[in-house]
Amino acid sequence: MGGSSSRDQTAETSNSSFFTEDELKTLKSEYETGGVAKVTPLIQRKINDFDKTELNIAVTGETGAGKSTFINALRGLNEDDEGAAKTGTTETTMEPTGYKHPTLPNVWFWDLPGMGTKKFPANKYLKVMEFKKYDFFIIISACRFTENDVKLAKEMKRLEKNFYFIRSKIDSDLHSLRKGGRKVNEEEELEKIRNYCVRNMQEAGIPTPCVFLISNFNLNQYDFNLLTNALEDDLPSIKRSIYILSLPNLNVEIVERKKKELKKRVWMLASLSGVLGAVPVPGVSLGCDIAILIGGIIDFRKCLGLDDASLQRLANRAEKPVGDLKAVVKTPLVGEITPDIINRLAWGTAAIVISGLEIALDIIPVVGSIFGAGSSFLMTYKLLTGVLDDLTVNAKRVVTAAFGTD
Structure with a gap:
């Protein structure tokens, strides 16, 4: 024993x-x-790896999906806090905009413009967003995933980048269902939404999509922990450590x-x-x-x-x-x-x-x-x-x- x-x-x-x-x-x-003199450079090199490694997280999706709000939530900020990403119901992001983590300067969250707008049609979007720069992508939708979302996902797959689908505003959906005093089985409704999103993506050509249901205003609910676990599993060791330390408490x-x-x-x-x-x-x-x-x-x-x-x-x-x-x-x-x-x-x-x-x-x-x-x-x-x-x-x-x- x-x-x-x-x-x-x-x-x-x-x-x-x-x-x-x-x-x-x-x-x-x-x-x-x-002796110690010979191992000193090895130890210092390893320490430098931790200090210099960057983590770049790209968040994209169509206008109004909640990209900026999600980025603020991951940084532990409200929209009126200093340094928060600008939010709104119209397209507020006209070019890739980086937001530094408030305590970890090597962690960046990138708010990418929605694809399919006049300024960023699909064929141009894929060329100018510098996809190779980012460690992984989060594609956000407030309703159903679109043809543009599918194009993005296929391009990421071609570049061997990990991507994750987030169905946002789940709290609003459940609130709408409860209007008029209607009784709602939350687990059943969440499963319906998830299955709809998965089926939607499969029909569009993404065979095994990872879809997570999120409330930007209450990350403790729904699938946020499942999302973070999936991200951790897919990141290499140093970046996984940096990502975990960047999470809001x-x-x-x-x-x-x-x-x-x-x-x-x-x-x-x-x-x-x-x-x-x-x-x-x-x-x-x-x-x-x-x-x-x-x-x-x-x-x-x-x-x-x-x-x-x-x-x-x-x-x-x-x-x-x-x-x-x-x-x-x-x-x-x-x-x-x-x-x-x-x-x-x-x-x-x-x-x-x-x-x-x-x-x-x-x-x-x-x-x-x-x-x-x-x-x-x-x-x-x-x-x-x-x-x-x-x-x-x-x-x-x-x-x-x-x-x-x-």
Whole structure:
């Protein structure tokens, strides 16, 4: 029983590394022949991959389908928030317009003009939109998917780009059905809409369309989680991680998925700390790189929506006073990161590190073994793991306070 548990723990830790199995083997081999100096460029190159990789998400569809509103929802914004995409019932997008994610500058949402307008007839549209630039496409319709939507999908398939169909304004459809006091079986009606969309696309020549039913004003309902799962499955590892971290905090499940991805950043930052060497923390015999630690805390709280700007956006979205959300945050890590806070973190972690060095190195594969017991790698790893746990608990409290549900 104990041996099985140990293996499970090792596997879990290994899966949370930001290195692939092949990269871990290369690191070990390079270390054995050249020491830390030889693995340093490999680790820094991997970190640069995370920092420089862009994710470009294209959203297209006909006028009035809700493209801009969907982009705002994915960015956690209301239409009157600063930087929000312009919405309207007429075509407001006359050229591809990029909207940067509010906290992840390498994530871009592109609002593409609807195809089939006078300015963008089908044959011209496919040439000028630079399809190869985008990682995947979302095609939105507020009713039925059209001939232009099918042409778009076929072109994307030819270019080997992933695409997903969204049937928007589902909440409006159900509201209309309920007018006059009519009783509505929501599941049956949703299935009718989904089947109609799928049949519509199949008849037009798309054999296995992925159709998701979405409300732009309440992403927690209907198929949004199914959509995000499909996107994650289709993206390569680094872009999948970036996409998950870009999601708005709608429920505790998303917060937990972000934590899993940020655990990989713990490895990344700890590895960087290991190659740079230990910087003593005042009052504590063990050391870590303080600048890396502070940077990690700031990055984690932004990704988990605990910085002031993110809390205000969430409050706006949930229509709650921002003070109500801040009131449930019970950690000093959301304020200024002072030497005193780092000291308290270090003192709390030092005993754990000292008492569990051999166990820790046993379950941290390859990388931990490279840097060794008592290293800056291990101290940074332990400190940031504790930081991530603390911030995750508080992010879940905030989401529950915002939406009144887990």
